[in-house]
Amino acid sequence: MNDVRELLGRAADDAGRPVISTEAVYAKAGRVRRQRRAAVSATAVCAVAAGAFLVPQLTSSPATPQTSSVASSAKAPAATERDARLAALLPEGVGTVEEVSFADIIKHASPLPPEPPRTGPLDGQYAVRRDGGVGYLTIDVMDAKAVAKKLGGGSPVVNLCKPTNGEPAPDNCVREELSGGRVLTIWSDEMNYGDGTPQWGPELAARLTLADGSLVGVRDSTGFEADVVQGPLLKSPPLTRAQLRELVLRPELLPKR
Numbered sequence: 001m002n003d004v005r006e007l008l009g010r011a012a013d014d015a016g017r018p019v020i021s022t023e024a025v026y027a028k029a030g031r032v033r034r035q036r037r038a039a040v041s042a043t044a045v046c047a048v049a050a051g052a053f054l055v056p057q058l059t060s061s062p063a064t065p066q067t068s069s070v071a072s073s074a075k076a077p078a079a080t081e082r083d084a085r086l087a088a089l090l091p092e093g094v095g096t097v098e099e100v101s102f103a104d105i106i107k108h109a110s111p112l113p114p115e116p117p118r119t120g121p122l123d124g125q126y127a128v129r130r131d132g133g134v135g136y137l138t139i140d141v142m143d144a145k146a147v148a149k150k151l152g153g154g155s156p157v158v159n160l161c162k163p164t165n166g167e168p169a170p171d172n173c174v175r176e177e178l179s180g181g182r183v184l185t186i187w188s189d190e191m192n193y194g195d196g197t198p199q200w201g202p203e204l205a206a207r208l209t210l211a212d213g214s215l216v217g218v219r220d221s222t223g224f225e226a227d228v229v230q231g232p233l234l235k236s237p238p239l240t241r242a243q244l245r246e247l248v249l250r251p252e253l254l255p256k257r
Helices: 001-005 022-043 082-089 144-151 241-250
Strands: 096-100 124-130 133-142 171-177 183-189 201-208 215-221
Touching: 082 096, 082 124, 133 144, 183 241, 201 241, 215 241
Parallel strands: none
Antiparallel strands: 096 124, 124 133, 133 215, 171 183, 183 201, 201 215
16 A cells, blocks of 8 residues: 555655655654554554555654744746646636745755656646645656556555555545546545654545556645744645546646647
8 A cells, every 4th residue: 555655646855856755754654554553452542544645744853833934935946837727727716826846845955956857747736825824736647657666566446445454444535437447536634643844734635547557646735834834724625525536637637648
């Protein structure tokens, strides 16, 4: 399941891709799960929910109290108005959409790293401002070769709603088998994975696997809390579940054939 979840975010190496280092994040989440499983065997407490797209924190240091400091809102390097194109795909009332770099607003990298290769035309991280709060949308497309490499021969259409490794299923998980060999899975996550910075708020996540083995992952987050933030959490994810479903199925997210 960890390998499958990694497909929902593109990892950034220390050389500086403008996305969160998901390998480090999942390693941290894995440690949290192992610790909680030990607690379960000792105290019969319920294990932490798994099977979701996890980006709980970037470091293992204690959470820093949130202040009024505001992170910069610099767009990703060499941004090409992807935010405007994404906003045009979203329903009215979602909020103001701006492409951002997590390397900037979370890792505070200076100078910003070079822009990474993108598979999908709208791949990236986007801040969504609404009612005084700030949430985030992330979009990541992986081609079939990259998916196969990540899975190491595993099936890209594994049922995330029914994990086989003993972990609980994701919350509110719905799996749909669509026309053309596509499989869509959407679930929710409260993001309660221990202390750290940043502390992510509740979110929705979607994964669409295509017949050719490629994959589209979208994360729909209420935001994060840290010492420096762009704004408080949204009261709900930027997109409703129905709106997220509509977005992840949009052909505009896919590279031109």
